[in-house]
Amino acid sequence: MTETPEPVSVRVDLGPRSYDILIGPGLVASAGRHIAAALPRARALVVSDETVAALHADRLLAALESAGIGAALLTLPPGETTKSFDHLIAVVDRILAERLERGDAVVALGGGVIGDLSGFAAGIARRGMQFVQVPTSLLAQVDSSVGGKTGINSARGKNLVGVFHQPALVLADTDVLDTLAEREFRAGYAEVVKYGLIDRPDFFEWLEANRAAIFSGGAARVEAVAASCRAKAAVVAGDEREDGDRALLNLGHTFGHALESVVRYDPARLVHGEGVAIGMALAHRFSVRLGLCSGQDAGRAEAHLRAAGLPTRIQEIPGDGFTVDALMDKIAQDKKVSRGALTFILTRGIGRAYVARDVAPDAVRDFLNQELAA
Amino acid sequence: MTETPEPVSVRVDLGPRSYDILIGPGLVASAGRHIAAALPRARALVVSDETVAALHADRLLAALESAGIGAALLTLPPGETTKSFDHLIAVVDRILAERLERGDAVVALGGGVIGDLSGFAAGIARRGMQFVQVPTSLLAQVDSSVGGKTGINSARGKNLVGVFHQPALVLADTDVLDTLAEREFRAGYAEVVKYGLIDRPDFFEWLEANRAAIFSGGAARVEAVAASCRAKAAVVAGDEREDGDRALLNLGHTFGHALESVVRYDPARLVHGEGVAIGMALAHRFSVRLGLCSGQDAGRAEAHLRAAGLPTRIQEIPGDGFTVDALMDKIAQDKKVSRGALTFILTRGIGRAYVARDVAPDAVRDFLNQELAA
Ligand SMILES: NC(=O)c1ccc[n+]([C@@H]2O[C@H](COP(=O)([O-])OP(=O)(O)OC[C@H]3O[C@@H](n4cnc5c(N)ncnc54)[C@H](O)[C@@H]3O)[C@@H](O)[C@H]2O)c1
Ligand SMILES: NC(=O)c1ccc[n+]([C@@H]2O[C@H](COP(=O)([O-])OP(=O)(O)OC[C@H]3O[C@@H](n4cnc5c(N)ncnc54)[C@H](O)[C@@H]3O)[C@@H](O)[C@H]2O)c1
Numbered sequence: 051m052t053e054t055p056e057p058v059s060v061r062v063d064l065g066p067r068s069y070d071i072l073i074g075p076g077l078v079a080s081a082g083r084h085i086a087a088a089l090p091r092a093r094a095l096v097v098s099d100e101t102v103a104a105l106h107a108d109r110l111l112a113a114l115e116s117a118g119i120g121a122a123l124l125t126l127p128p129g130e131t132t133k134s135f136d137h138l139i140a141v142v143d144r145i146l147a148e149r150l151e152r153g154d155a156v157v158a159l160g161g162g163v164i165g166d167l168s169g170f171a172a173g174i175a176r177r178g179m180q181f182v183q184v185p186t187s188l189l190a191q192v193d194s195s196v197g198g199k200t201g202i203n204s205a206r207g208k209n210l211v212g213v214f215h216q217p218a219l220v221l222a223d224t225d226v227l228d229t230l231a232e233r234e235f236r237a238g239y240a241e242v243v244k245y246g247l248i249d250r251p252d253f254f255e256w257l258e259a260n261r262a263a264i265f266s267g268g269a270a271r272v273e274a275v276a277a278s279c280r281a282k283a284a285v286v287a288g289d290e291r292e293d294g295d296r297a298l299l300n301l302g303h304t305f306g307h308a309l310e311s312v313v314r315y316d317p318a319r320l321v322h323g324e325g326v327a328i329g330m331a332l333a334h335r336f337s338v339r340l341g342l343c344s345g346q347d348a349g350r351a352e353a354h355l356r357a358a359g360l361p362t363r364i365q366e367i368p369g370d371g372f373t374v375d376a377l378m379d380k381i382a383q384d385k386k387v388s389r390g391a392l393t394f395i396l397t398r399g400i401g402r403a404y405v406a407r408d409v410a411p412d413a414v415r416d417f418l419n420q421e422l423a424a
Numbered sequence: 425m426t427e428t429p430e431p432v433s434v435r436v437d438l439g440p441r442s443y444d445i446l447i448g449p450g451l452v453a454s455a456g457r458h459i460a461a462a463l464p465r466a467r468a469l470v471v472s473d474e475t476v477a478a479l480h481a482d483r484l485l486a487a488l489e490s491a492g493i494g495a496a497l498l499t500l501p502p503g504e505t506t507k508s509f510d511h512l513i514a515v516v517d518r519i520l521a522e523r524l525e526r527g528d529a530v531v532a533l534g535g536g537v538i539g540d541l542s543g544f545a546a547g548i549a550r551r552g553m554q555f556v557q558v559p560t561s562l563l564a565q566v567d568s569s570v571g572g573k574t575g576i577n578s579a580r581g582k583n584l585v586g587v588f589h590q591p592a593l594v595l596a597d598t599d600v601l602d603t604l605a606e607r608e609f610r611a612g613y614a615e616v617v618k619y620g621l622i623d624r625p626d627f628f629e630w631l632e633a634n635r636a637a638i639f640s641g642g643a644a645r646v647e648a649v650a651a652s653c654r655a656k657a658a659v660v661a662g663d664e665r666e667d668g669d670r671a672l673l674n675l676g677h678t679f680g681h682a683l684e685s686v687v688r689y690d691p692a693r694l695v696h697g698e699g700v701a702i703g704m705a706l707a708h709r710f711s712v713r714l715g716l717c718s719g720q721d722a723g724r725a726e727a728h729l730r731a732a733g734l735p736t737r738i739q740e741i742p743g744d745g746f747t748v749d750a751l752m753d754k755i756a757q758d759k760k761v762s763r764g765a766l767t768f769i770l771t772r773g774i775g776r777a778y779v780a781r782d783v784a785p786d787a788v789r790d791f792l793n794q795e796l797a798a
């Protein structure tokens with residue numbers, strides 16, 4: 051057995067709700083020790099999905115046991131449809147059936163679906179239990195496990211129901227990403243690129259130089275995850291409940307959500323990160339059209355996404371349904387719409403994104419017409 | 425039409441989540457003005473139960489309309505069983521169907537059931553909407569509408585699922601209590617007495633002198649509600665999330681909940697405030713038995729509850745099932761049990777209650793044996 055290096059630690063500063071994100075290889079195997087240190091004497095319910103549980107749950111349960119943490123396992127079906135009231139009720143019921151108390155922990159072992167669902171359950175069972183994230187997808191490690199947004203979907207839209215409930219600890223084991231499907235890894239990478247494009251031009255440049263190494267694993271991967279967590283933690287610390295600057299994290303997401311919505315969240319056609327990749331490319335090209343951003347910067351953003359194997363044009367999505375009307379309709383429904391005005395994240399160049407609160411719907415319409423005709 | 429006096433205002437101090445409780449006659453009719461002042465430009469969904477809606481919803485909707493607040497009404501069945509996941513989902517769905525945004529308001533018009541349920545829905549729809557309480561039962565005015573505890577029941581126990589979600593405003597219209605059943609008024613009065621018994625001996629003395637006036641309405645009623653809100657607000661401000669001193673508010677509740685649980689929450693046999701009245705009398709007699717409190721003080725507490733028409737002995741509850749074993753079992757299940765030790769609120773006299781964290785189960789058992797034999 052090789053020595054496991056000390057994990058990188060990123061602090062999320064939220065006053066009494068502050069916590070650490072530990073990032074590095076082997077963290078599932080050492081999870082018991084870290085959780086026992088953060089939550090002495092806590093018992094645990096591990097929530098996972100069938101795919102992830104089959105690959106990683108035994109090691110996590112063994113780690114908890116060896117640290118003296120009594121733990122039960124609840125396994126749910128994989129996929130976005132698991133983020134429902136039915137599964138929420140099932141997780142809450144299991145928490146109560148295990149007679150866990152407020153100081154005990156719900157441990158999410160999985161991607162963003164498991165993290166969002168079980169974080170929500172932890173936020174409402176006994177009006178708030180301890181919560182630990184063990185994110186296993188790249189997207190979950192760099193995005194969904196950081197910041198305390200939890201929730202489920204409703205028939206009326208995605209992520210419309212939930213709470214802000216910060217974890218006590220996040221353990222991002224970069225080794226578990228080795229079992230993640232290549233397409234899911236790429237999708238998560240779109241969110242990594244996003245942090246560079248928002249306000250970290252140096253990080254974006256570093257990504258351009260280190261992309262292949264990040265995909266292979268090792269130190270570059272740890273650094274990419276850590277830098278992403280630092281970026282998200284900084285935004286979250288400044289705006290815990292998403293009233294202001296946190297909106298920057300939606301770069302690429304207004305367009306991306308519209309695309310996901312048109313394909314009805316069919317992952318065979320489009321997964322979230324792919325939608326974000328196309329959305330970010332669109333946001334840059336839209337900014338060029340509005341005279342805000344140089345064509346060179348937009349091209350550079352797009353080239354990097356393409357090099358990572360990510361789509362950047364609506365036409366790359368298989369199947370049809372992408373009319374301007376359909377997209378405008380979804381954009382207007384987006385929950386980031388505030389009192390009628392359209393809010394978009396636009397950019398003045400690589401790492402110079404900003405929140406534009408009254409984008410004229412007609413400008414968006416014209417732009418989409420041009421995109422779809424191209 | 426007589427002039428409506430200015431309402432009494434009680435501030436709940438919770439930093440950025442601070443809010444006012446307005447108390448007085450006629451507040452339903454002036455609700456629109458107060459809500460518009462607290463939440464400019466907000467739209468509203470009013471949630472109520474059938475009984476309360478029939479009596480008071482028209483006036484509230486008219487008040488909102490005249491203040492330019494667009495409002496819809498959702499009416500649910502009355503009763504404790506409404507605090508369920510099914511009804512929670514229905515309220516959330518209606519909030520989303522009305523396309524309310526985060527700055528819009530869920531307005532609870534009803535007793536504690538409607539307040540707890542719709543506060544929970546407001547806490548999770550879009551991860552937190554504005555929330556306004558218009559409590560219509562005495563219990564809701566002096567207790568459940570203050571402090572931000574919201575929630576529903578689970579098959580595994582009462583109030584086990586919920587969030588802390590503070591309202592933006594509470595409007596306690598003391599006139600609406602005129603339509604409340606006498607028995608419900610008395611039950612709410614038990615919680616008023618509780619504040620005196622916890623740590624306000626002067627208030628308890630004032631209640632002894634003004635009980636009849638409070639029941640009749642008018643200035644004494646306003647003052648009793650306001651003093652109760654001040655008492656609860658002070659405790660809540662010191663311990664928003666119920667980690668410490670807020671436990672004092674459970675005076676009478678550990679016994680009370682056990683009694684409610686034995687009768688399976690059948691309101692024909694026992695309503696919550698009656699359970700609390702008996703529970704407070706038991707807590708005082710138990711404290712006497714433990715040598716903590718004088719028999720004289722316990723007798724005075726009991727006499728006041730009896731004068732208000734409230735029960736003070738287990739034997740007054742119709743029907744059977746009150747064995748020591750059944751009660752001890754419920755007490756052990758109570759969610760205020762922390763890691764095995766029994767926590768009780770005991771007292772050293774009128775207005776001198778304290779949190780006792782390791783009461784020996786055998787002492788409780790012996791005491792209950794004596795009570796049931798008496
Ligand atoms: N809370 C937030 O702030 C936030 C932010 C972004 C996204 N999200 C949410 O996150 C979700 C998407 O997250 P996701 O992409 O992780 O989805 P996911 O949880 O569905 O995981 C994607 C797929 O990868 C599998 N998987 C995960 N880890 C694996 C591993 N190590 N090995 C093999 N397979 C593995 C899963 O079983 C699943 O099939 C969405 O629901 C989205 O709304 C939340
Ligand atoms: N959140 C908290 O901090 C807190 C504190 C104490 C109690 N509670 C909860 O509060 C609930 C009990 O509250 P409650 O006693 O108000 O119950 P409730 O809401 O069921 O109201 C009692 C009855 O009175 C009726 N009613 C209410 N106002 C009326 C009016 N003005 N005129 C005529 N009828 C009226 C209702 O229709 C109902 O039938 C319980 O669920 C309890 O768990 C919560």
Ligand SMILES: [Zn+2]
Nearest residue numbers: 193241322326
């Ligand atoms: Zn995203």
Ligand SMILES: [Zn+2]
Nearest residue numbers: 567615696700
């Ligand atoms: Zn009570």
